[in-house]
Amino acid sequence: MARDSKTPTSKSGTTAVSLSVNGVDRKLVVGQHESIADVLRDRLDLRGTKIGCNSGECGACTVLLDGVAVCSCVTLAATVSESSVVTVEGLAREGELQELQQAFMEHGAFQCGFCTSGMLMSAYALLSQQRKPSDEAIRTALQGNICRCTGYVQILNAVRDAAARS
């Protein structure tokens, strides 16, 4: 008879970090094992950032960290103090949807919407670096974001359209 091993290990500390989240300075005490996604969702109640795999494989948790798209699920909050984080909640201004969000709406670029915030952040990161990206560049930027619902066609169209409009 085999017995399952029981060797739970648990040790953790906390670290004080200061982050600019969607332009607001935040001073936080975070668990040293906590990812940015954990902190956003559980400590700051910013639930627009989704966790689909918690392994850096699906892109649902994409946020901008110091201006570039990263998977917030595999980035430890304790290591990014003094950085700026932009989440999907930071896109709309005073209730006005950002152009990209508008384009997603118009093209029906989401169905269940679970991948949408990650898609938007990856596309937003791209468009803030390249005003008129090629199709190739759009696909490269979004290759890390899985959408199971849409087949990506309307997402591609929305990003192309947002780029054309800007």
Add this chain to the structure above:
Amino acid sequence: MLYCAILRSPHAAADILNIDLTPALAVSGVVDAVTVDDFSGSRYVNYGPAYSDRHAMAKDKVRFYGEEVAAVAAESVQAAWLGVRAISIGYKEHAAAPTVEAALAAGAPDIHPRRDKLSSNVVQSVDVQLGDTAGAFDRAALVVEGDYEHGVVWPVCMETNAAVASFDRATGKLEVWCGTQAPFFVRKELAQVIGLELKNIIVRSVAIGGGFGGKSQAPEQIAIAALLSKRTGRPVKVVLSRDEEYIAGKSDHAKRMSLRTAVDAEGNILARAVDALVDNGAYTHMGPVYVSAVRQRTANLYRVGTAGIRAKLVYTNKLPGGSYRGMGAPGIIWAIESQIDEIAEKLNLDPVDYRLRIANQAGDVTPLGWKITSCGLSECLTKAAERIGWKDKKGKLPPYRGIGIASMIHPSGSVLYAEGNFSNIAIELHPDGRMTVFTQTADAGTWQNTVLAQLVAETLGVTMEGISVVHMDTELGPDDLGSAASRVTFVTGNAAIAAGKNLVSKLRERIASEWGIGADEVKYEAGVFSNARDKRRELTLPQAAQRFGSLRVEGRYEIGLERPDPITGYGNYAAAYAFGAQAVEVEVDRGTGHVTILNIASAQDVGRVINPTALEGQTYGGIMQGVGMALSEDVVFENGRPVNRSLINYRVPRIRDTPNISIDFIETADALGPFGAKAAGEPTINATVAAVANAVADAVGVRFHKLPITPEAVLAAIRKRNQQQPQLKPYLRAYNAEIATVRKLYPAMFPVMKKAGKYLAQPRPQVREFETAIANTLDDAIAQAAATEGSRFLGGGTDLLPGIRQGVYGPSKLISYRGVPGVREIVTTDTAVRVGAAVTINGLINDELILEKFPGLTKGASLIATSQIRNRATVAGDLCQEKRCWFFRSATPCYRFSGPACPCYAVLGDNRHHSILGAGRCAAPCVADLAPMLSCLGAEVVTAGSGTTRRIPVEQLYVWAGETVLNPAELITSIEIPKPQARSAFHYEKYARWQGDFAEASAAVRLVGTAKRIEEASIVLGGVAPKPA
């Protein structure tokens, strides 16, 4: 709020000898713990009492890897997890029957010993001849036959299953918030297993992150959370991880089909006969529906004279099948359509012309009794062929390019379950004129809520703006089966229209009595009530609402059809049938077997389009899911244990896979559909698999009998066709002799080692929380590492963090050294370019100096992972990443992880991604892309340890895949790449199954010389051996 964690079976088949929850309850923060014995109720109903075989959790036995055994509720996620780990449990493992063959073999273990069962492990057996099938085969001018098989596909909803259950002791009511497609089933099953009355269970509305059928069945984790809430009187939350979703979520069903088609000299189908084995998994959820799906297509797709169906549904020791988009139709349609192509070829007919000849037509009654009232199949075929450019392409494409076409048929508003024949919906008119529609169906991303609002608006002749929809709520919405089987638009849609009409007639009555006229004298048009005789009397809908206050009406729709014969399945299943055709153009890489889809043309008979954007989205989505099913999606099992449990190696289509897709809707306005609409979203997957398979067959001249059509399968088929046999005699090569000998002995050694491993295996680390330190100087980093045993240096974390969660790494402490001066810089020295260890991959790619000196490195690095990962992953981290072997990553107790007493599972198992050169005891290849590149460039790794520094050529860095010569407290500080020689060139090529995946094979090549004469060449291979080779 309490948090729930679930203890799952680590075995595919075992007896549970004992479970002791006391140690779990002793963990601080743990509030409650349960096993199956704590559920007062009986088994899940699932497909009906005759098939009810699953308890709320494992009882006495576990029957599949991942089965729920016990659960804990605690004050925090962490405490719940520690509680689960503390449970003491004893198993006696026994032989599993992980495949249909094993389950049907003589002497197979009986998975569910039951009295009423047919024979060992057979859940259901169907043998129906709808006519004189044998006679038809005798008369036939031509018979084609073949065996077709496919494995298990996962729905992969982007949101994993999650639930909050809250029991109120005072009222005795349980409220549940969960992502489900069918609140109706949730209530029914919870009532059953928890022993609550139906009226005391309320499912509430939430947003659902994808369904595709995967969220339409028995909700084990919901019941567990509900029981814990009932016992503790507190709300309990459960969230499945992606890994749990894979091992215990709901999947599609695997099947094997022997199909025969008999035709006369003109190609008219005299008969079709199928013999199918459907893999049920360990418990019955929807298996019988999959049997039915085989029967339905065999008898109904194209005009078929008669049909014979034999099928067995078989228990196996693996995850129980649930439902997935198409409900098995894509598989059987693939088999049928492969044969249609073969017949066309044998009769020398164009595949499109032939299909048009045999297409179903309105007015047909099929051998299974389907009455086809409207049918746009011929138009669909013509349209799809036209869009893909069939005439210009068929037979005229260059080698390794091909096109294919396939059709589908799908019941719309079917009468399969007793509870699915009707729908109720409610509309509440508020005093301000706004309306709320209440339905128990659930919008998992299909936009059904929008469609329902549209139907109500259309019925009332008003705009949609003032109409909102509350879905799922079982208290506010009237009874309805839920969102499954393509029924909402048709069945619930008709109910919505009825409700709209009821609202008008209710108001008409009230207005009539106020105006003192007969109700039939009140006219209603476009939101305005008026008096036919007195033009001055008018009342708009909002005015009426204001005058009469809140008003709630319900609408009901019932499908007026008899249920099919329970034995033969004969009957008119559905109120209408939807049709479609898809044509696909592909290109095959002859070197790798990789299939690239270039164009897809879809034409679908949808009756009438209600919402074009939604329907287009559904169509694109269904098609791409079909592409996944055709080319890459397949659960790989090792003795019943799924091993490709990640989104990296269970490969769903990504954005680069999306080809040009054209969509046409053929409108045939069905008389019974809401405004003429038929079922449309789900079946878009049905024809894709077959069309892709036919296109690949056209491209390479070989038919495939197994899905998915992987690059390995295509390559093997091309080789076989060309009669090339790779010379696989490894023992003839001196350097391989030792390995070849071990391989030869492995079949005998493997079982012994597996057994020994069970006793001697070292446990996997289970680390959920750890310390993270930030070092700002090199000395500090090294000192901290030296001081804490089990610490690790943290680069970008993109390998380390997933690894920790998978139980691959177990660090006590992570040390981030990104703040150490110089580690994030790229500079030149006299002889080399020095790349700091913590430079990110994108940092490397975007660096001007690198681009100038090593453009091949810039390009090569851009093939690593995805952009989010490249933005964080570091150069040193790439070099030091752990291996990716799927046995290792899926917690298999293998040699690499659990020590020398354990075997390497890749030697005899599915080793398609493993080393082909130099694999010793562990066959995992080195997949770090930078390793072959830097090694080829002659780079050196510069390290710092306690008081020492070392320079190690990248070539010599590795002992084995994922293992380096570095000491625990030794840190890579930089990588130095010698400046390129004059007249030298460098390039990196990589083949991966999707861009961003790890290399199947890669090669870095550096040449020195001129175009005429190469003086020096160095080639380093990646992804094919444990070390860069």
